[in-house]
Amino acid sequence: EISKENSGFFIYRNGRLIRWGDDLDGIITKDDFNVRIRMDLETAHDDVLHVDITKQRLEIDDETRNKLKAIVDKALVTAKNIRVDCQDKLKSTKNEEGLGFTATIENVSEDDPDLITGQLNSEIIKRRNDSAIDGENAKQELDIKIDDEAHHSFRKIVYSEKVDYGMVWKAFYDATEGVFVGINKNHPFYKEFLSRYPENSTERIVSEALIFSVGLAERNTRDNFVEVDVEIFNRIFKKFHNNVNNWLAEWSGENINLAE
Known part of the structure; x- marks a missing residue:
């Protein structure tokens, strides 16, 4: 739970914090x-680290730096392994994406x-019938399984790698179940943000609600x-979708470390 801003060396001299979030000459x-590494210094270390009169600036020679780096490198390997394991755990799937939202x-x-x-x-009925035909085709194209053996649930939010290129999501209409929305698993917004939240977590469901509301509004506008x-x-x-796609793709790329 150590954020980017709180990473690095926290250096104390005689119990007083004098440097925080320091990279210590590129070691971090x-x-x-x-x-996060806590370093406790005493007055005796002033000459070794060339602590200046303000007691806040210090210099580190190559020999001391190399010794410290050898110690810190082990911690960095551990930190990286933990980070990878946590990300894998967050991304682990039970094929339950969309179920939590559907229940809400x-x-x-x-x-x-x-x-x-x-x-x-008659015109509204015709448009809905046409939309229902498109919806039936979408179930096959997106590999949507309506009668899921494990859950027997029609998912109002489905995740697929087959949503049209250049779309973050695409809304469809089913004659029996109403509107359902396919979210593009290939889009950077899903890869960098949505997928980081566990399936059916509050964060994921709230995001799905926003996307579904826009998809529903589009379908009602088209059909009615x-x-x-x-x-x-x-x-x-x-x-509209081209603008959403381009902006969210660029935003996701610029803020790739935001979820860290």
Whole structure:
């Protein structure tokens, strides 16, 4: 649980903290995480480390640095192994992605708030039928198993490597179950952030809720706003998803160490 800002050497002189988060002449690098080293100095060490009059600046000679580095390198190997093990544990999967979120929306309506219940004209019905056909095709394309033997649950959020390139997610409509959303496992946002949270954790479910809400809004807009031609919607939402994809990909790359 040692953050990047709290890594490195914490150097005390006669019990008083004089340096913190120090790399001590590059012994600890900016890529070394979850390692903190406490060094206790006394007045007798002032000459060895060339402590200046402010008692806050010091210099380390090559011989002392090499001795310290030999000790610290062992700790860095341990820290790296722990970090890798923790990341593997967080990423371990039980094929339960999306189940926790699905359970949270059993009593949450997906109806368009601008559409009176039962107010379905022929154009809306036609669009929903077309969407349902696309949804059936998507189940096969995304390898979605509706009758999951282990859980027998239709997942409203599904993770797949087959979501269209250039999309963080894609929303579909099922004639029986309603809207479901496929999240792109190849996108940097999933790889660097979503996947770091355990399946069905609060952090993951909250993120899924945000994505699902946008997917639901898109599907309701496409299917129920019949005043706009479908092809115009296709162009608008293609532009929309392209912007979301590009921004989140760049943001994920710039903040790759944020979750550390």
